[in-house]
Amino acid sequence: MYEDAIDPRRVAQMIDEYFKVRGLKKPTPEQAVLWAMTELGEAADELLRRSGPWVRNNPEKMRSFDRAAFVEELGDTILMLLIAAHELDRSNPLVAMVSKIERKIAEEVHARVAERHADSGLT
Numbered sequence: 001m002y003e004d005a006i007d008p009r010r011v012a013q014m015i016d017e018y019f020k021v022r023g024l025k026k027p028t029p030e031q032a033v034l035w036a037m038t039e040l041g042e043a044a045d046e047l048l049r050r051s052g053p054w055v056r057n058n059p060e061k062m063r064s065f066d067r068a069a070f071v072e073e074l075g076d077t078i079l080m081l082l083i084a085a086h087e088l089d090r091s092n093p094l095v096a097m098v099s100k101i102e103r104k105i106a107e108e109v110h111a112r113v114a115e116r117h118a119d120s121g122l123t
């Protein structure tokens with residue numbers, strides 16, 4: 001189940017299924033990025049509750065921080081970002097993220113090894 005969340009083929013299937021089953025119109029990549037921003041705003045709204053209480057325009061929205069709601073809004077944000085890439089060319093930003101992390105770690109390790117060799121006089 002959790003492995004499915006980063007399996008590019010499974011993510012693509014889930015996105016297609018999500019829209020098909022719910023009968024929703026798929027956003028364009030541009031619209032999906034804008035939707036991601038609104039979802040991030042919802043996550044930020046939830047997070048602000050940790051440092052409240054704040055005076056809100058809508059008193060019915062005054063409640064304490066809900067960890068599950070916060071995490072769900074982050075999930076909504078990630079979903080919209082996945083949809084943006086999916087609708088562009090069926091790519092997956094999680095794959096790009098993992099590749100970049102691996103590349104940066106490898107570059108750092110390579111730089112440290114080269115630095116140690118330089119310090120020790122090895123070439």
Ligand SMILES: [Mg+2]
Binds near residue numbers: 039073076
């Ligand atoms: Mg949401």
